[in-house]
Amino acid sequence: MTIGQKIKELREDKGMLQRQLASTLEIGDGFLSKVERNQKSLKREHLKKISELFDCSFKELEALWIASKVYDLVKDEEEGLTALKVAEEQIKYGKSNAEIQ
Secondary structure: HHHHHHHHHHHHOOOOOOHHOOOOOOOOHHHHHHHHOOOOOOOOHHHHHHHHHHOOHEEEEEEEEHHHHHHHHHOOOHHHHHHHHHHHHHHHHHHHHHHHH
């Protein structure tokens, strides 16, 4: 699931129109439409408002939001999947070192 799909699902489950959510987030409804179609990205601060409004996990929204940014960065790269695996190892290594220190 993408961040856009999640936002659309949350909004529809609550019976809220795009224009209502867009107004709450202080963005245009056309922009929100593009967010829901994964053509545009919200700011991180919007995630907090969404998590409070729909009583859902901020961490889940943030993970989906970060994933979309990573995907945009590597989607057209021939070695994108390899780069993701290397980054995962670097993250694990960085956490292991932090625990030692």
